[in-house]
Amino acid sequence: MPVLTRLIPSPVVVDIRPGALDDLATILSDQRIAPSGRMAFAISGGSGRALRERFAPALPEADWFCDADGTIDGAVRLADSIKKGGHYDAVIGLGGGKVIDCAKYAAARVGLPLVAVATNLANDGLCSPVATLDNDAGRGSYGVPNPIGIVIDLDVIREAPVRFVRAGIGDVICKISAVADWELSSRETGEKVDGLAAAMARQAAEAVLRHPGGIGDDDFLTTLSESLVLCGISMSVAGDSRPASGACHEISHAFDLSFPRRNALHGEQCGLGGAFATFLRGHHEIAGQMTEVLRHHGLPVLPDEIGFTVEEFVQVVEFAPQTRPGRYTILEHLDLSTDQIRDAYADYAKAIGS
Numbered sequence: 001m002p003v004l005t006r007l008i009p010s011p012v013v014v015d016i017r018p019g020a021l022d023d024l025a026t027i028l029s030d031q032r033i034a035p036s037g038r039m040a041f042a043i044s045g046g047s048g049r050a051l052r053e054r055f056a057p058a059l060p061e062a063d064w065f066c067d068a069d070g071t072i073d074g075a076v077r078l079a080d081s082i083k084k085g086g087h088y089d090a091v092i093g094l095g096g097g098k099v100i101d102c103a104k105y106a107a108a109r110v111g112l113p114l115v116a117v118a119t120n121l122a123n124d125g126l127c128s129p130v131a132t133l134d135n136d137a138g139r140g141s142y143g144v145p146n147p148i149g150i151v152i153d154l155d156v157i158r159e160a161p162v163r164f165v166r167a168g169i170g171d172v173i174c175k176i177s178a179v180a181d182w183e184l185s186s187r188e189t190g191e192k193v194d195g196l197a198a199a200m201a202r203q204a205a206e207a208v209l210r211h212p213g214g215i216g217d218d219d220f221l222t223t224l225s226e227s228l229v230l231c232g233i234s235m236s237v238a239g240d241s242r243p244a245s246g247a248c249h250e251i252s253h254a255f256d257l258s259f260p261r262r263n264a265l266h267g268e269q270c271g272l273g274g275a276f277a278t279f280l281r282g283h284h285e286i287a288g289q290m291t292e293v294l295r296h297h298g299l300p301v302l303p304d305e306i307g308f309t310v311e312e313f314v315q316v317v318e319f320a321p322q323t324r325p326g327r328y329t330i331l332e333h334l335d336l337s338t339d340q341i342r343d344a345y346a347d348y349a350k351a352i353g354s
Contacts, residue, residue: 009236011127013115013149016225018218020153024117025058033115033149034089037061040082040112041092042068042103051094051119063088068106070098072133072140078102079109088112090148096120096164097132105131108144115149120160121168121224123267124244126150127232138257146236152225154218162298163265165215165224169297170271172227173290174248175205177274177330180281181246185328197238204230209293246329248274253323254316255308264306271299272306276317279348281330291352301352314341 012032020027028034038061043051045066052064063085067078082091091110093103094117107114108131118126125132127150131142157165179202185191204227213220234243241249251273255263263269271294279287291301300306303313318338321331336344 008233009129009146010233011147011150011229013151014229015150016152016154016222016229018154020151021055021117021156022153024055024151027149027151028059028090028092028115030149033113036089038086038088039063039090039092040065040085040088041094042078042099042106044068044095044099047119048095048099055094062092068093068095068099068102070102070134072105072135072142075102075105075131075133076109079106082106082110082112090115092117093147094119096160097122097125100126101131101133104144104147105133105142113148114145115151116147117151119153119156120164121152121157121221121228122164122265123168123171124228124231126152127229128241128244129232129236130241138260141241146233150229154221154225157221157225158216162215163268165221166297166299167265167267168224168228169208169215169267170265170269170274170294170299171267172208172224172231173205173293174270174274175201175231175244176209176286176290177248177277177281178242178244178246179205180278180283181329182242184281184330184333188333189328191328194238194243197234197243200230200234200237201243204228204234209289215297242327245324246274246327247277247280247320247331250320250323250327250329250331251277251316254320257323258316258319259308259312262307264300268300268306272301272303273320275301275352276345276348277330279351280334280336280344284351287348288352302349310342310345314338314345317341317345 041064065081090113091107092115093100100116116126131144179198186193248270252269255269275290
């Protein structure tokens with residue numbers, strides 16, 4: 001019998017609006033999430049305490065755990081604490097990306113669904129099937145199920161440092177480059193492209209790229225939030241991070257590994273990396289659009305805007321392919337020498353009006 005359709009792992013609840021957290025208890029009582037009201041909340045040991053004080057009275061059957069520190073050890077401790085706590089319907093990750101990634105890993109370890117309640121929009125990890133956690137070797141990515149629910153309160157997002165919203169913009173817009181790398185690999189190596197995953201990631205990026213609003217607008221923040229969710233789901237559709245991660249992410253990982261004490265936010269580095277990779281690809285008009293929008297939202301488009309010299313950036317780009325062995329992007333395709341990278345950067349900086 002022919003396969004007529006396919007099942008796509010996706011959240012059963014996506015609630016993005018101002019004031020969403022005021023209805024958190026009602027949202028979580030959905031029979032598909034927590035029919036008994038028994039939930040394990042994962043929060044940070046810092047700002048998470050204020051969130052606990054705010055919501056604990058409305059969630060009397062919930063238990064609260066402060067182990068979510070962004071490390072693999074913290075995620076394992078969180079899972080062990082949840083196991084000892086008894087029976088729960090779901091794990092609720094309440095906080096930023098580090099908290100949610102810890103909660104994702106712990107939920108997978110104990111076999112419970114996860115609801116991601118995001119307090120910032122710094123990257124697409126809030127709905128991805130990947131948990132990025134610090135470990136003894138630096139940082140690792142771990143496969144996990146998608147969240148069963150996503151809650152984003154735009155009022156809370158505005159309370160977070162504006163830099164986090166900007167980083168989320170960079171992490172979305174760079175998908176234009178990531179998808180182009182995937183298609184390049186298909187032409188050059190025969191790698192299979194999942195058309196649905198590519199379409200979801202590309203359209204998410206285009207929605208943010210072409211939105212006329214700014215980070216203070218509900219409409220723009222809603223579009224950005226939805227795009228981050230779609231990017232996460234695109235990775236589930238593809239079965240890996242390919243639609244969301246190409247040369248842009250190789251460059252970001254190279255920043256992290258080469259300068260671990262000086263690296264900028266992930267989305268800031270990815271936005272810059274994606275614009276430069278798009279320029280390398282010869283798509284100069286698109287690269288110009290990307291840098292124009294990044295600048296409009298206050299994001300860096302040149303390495304000195306995040307504290308790096310041109311020579312350090314050249315070093316990062318040269319090292320970047322080693323961060324993801326086996327992944328084929330414009331960097332692997334061109335295989336530029338140090339001098340060629342330096343010359344390409346000079347052309348890029350001139351073209352975007354440094």
